[in-house]
Amino acid sequence: MINNDIKIIGLIGNPVKHSKSPQMHNALFAKLNLKYEYLAFNVAAGELERAVAGLKALNFAGANVTVPHKVAIIPYLDAISPEVVAIGAVNTVVNKDGRLVGYNTDGAGYLQSLLTETGISLADKSVLILGAGGATRAIAYTLAQEPLAELTILNRNLDKAAAIANNLSVNFPTKIAIIDEINNFVAEADIIINTTTVGMSPHINQTLVPQELIHAGQLVSDIVYNPLETRLLREAAEQGAKTHSGLGMFINQGAIAFEKWTGITPDTDFMRETVLAALAENEDD
Numbered sequence: 025m026i027n028n029d030i031k032i033i034g035l036i037g038n039p040v041k042h043s044k045s046p047q048m049h050n051a052l053f054a055k056l057n058l059k060y061e062y063l064a065f066n067v068a069a070g071e072l073e074r075a076v077a078g079l080k081a082l083n084f085a086g087a088n089v090t091v092p093h094k095v096a097i098i099p100y101l102d103a104i105s106p107e108v109v110a111i112g113a114v115n116t117v118v119n120k121d122g123r124l125v126g127y128n129t130d131g132a133g134y135l136q137s138l139l140t141e142t143g144i145s146l147a148d149k150s151v152l153i154l155g156a157g158g159a160t161r162a163i164a165y166t167l168a169q170e171p172l173a174e175l176t177i178l179n180r181n182l183d184k185a186a187a188i189a190n191n192l193s194v195n196f197p198t199k200i201a202i203i204d205e206i207n208n209f210v211a212e213a214d215i216i217i218n219t220t221t222v223g224m225s226p227h228i229n230q231t232l233v234p235q236e237l238i239h240a241g242q243l244v245s246d247i248v249y250n251p252l253e254t255r256l257l258r259e260a261a262e263q264g265a266k267t268h269s270g271l272g273m274f275i276n277q278g279a280i281a282f283e284k285w286t287g288i289t290p291d292t293d294f295m296r297e298t299v300l301a302a303l304a305e306n307e308d309d
């Protein structure tokens with residue numbers, strides 16, 4: 025029997041099996057005694073429109089959206105926030121009195137994590153971003169609101185880097201180059217951010233950055249959180265650079281989404297413990 029008192033939050037993506045979002049949010053709902061439940065749904069590309077109609081028909085309280093639907097969902101929503109217009113992707117949906125509103129909490133989640141975990145000031149910093157996928161769009165847009173000195177985007181596919189650079193404020197100094205030219209950019213950067221999937225499990229021995237070019241005084245950030253310490257971060261630490269792992273972005277994008285659904289600011293330390301425990305469980309698989 026359906027309990028109409030329970031508010032449902034859905035995750036729609038493909039695949040969703042390995043997502044830690046259900047554990048992270050359900051642990052918070054239980055801790056805070058909130059009558060919510062977070063459920064993951066595998067949605068094929070051809071079913072996205074009907075899945076979104078289903079969220080509405082079943083009166084879900086909201087949703088998270090993940091690969092490959094973050095861009096494709098936009099036309100099926102009733103409204104989108106300004107950051108979604110700029111970024112071009114949605115990761116969070118809120119049901120506001122029957123209207124589905126799309127948000128993107130990835131960029132803000134990344135920035136919050138970077139600032140709180142490293143204590144760095146972004147003023148006048150040269151930032152080097154590796155990659156030009158969906159996550160890069162959110163991160164680059166968010167960083168471009170900060171008083172950086174410059175932003176450089178390197179990617180295999182230069183057109184994708186150009187599209188992101190062109191989308192940023194016209195006055196913002198953004199350079200792009202092909203990733204093969206990375207040796208010309210690493211030493212000069214204050215902050216290096218890997219937004220590619222290189223180094224992610226199971227390819228944990230891969231890195232795009234030659235270790236000898238990393239030096240103390242730099243901050244190296246990786247949005248990959250499985251493994252928690254990628255080869256890039258391990259080598260950066262060996263060089264004396266400060267490091268920042270991708271776990272915080274995942275936690276903080278979830279915390280901002282949680283607040284949009286419930287109006288409550290969650291305890292991110294508790295979220296981190298929950299996700300670390302879920303990741304450790306996987307290792308035992």
Ligand code: ATR
Binds near residue numbers: 155156160232
């Ligand atoms: P997301 O949308 O989650 O960011 P994505 O769109 O698949 O994921 O982006 C992955 C990024 O990793 C892309 O920038 C991709 O480069 P291309 O745009 O040139 O495809 C980058 N990437 C993946 N594997 C790579 C590799 N072996 N070397 C360099 N870049 C790689």
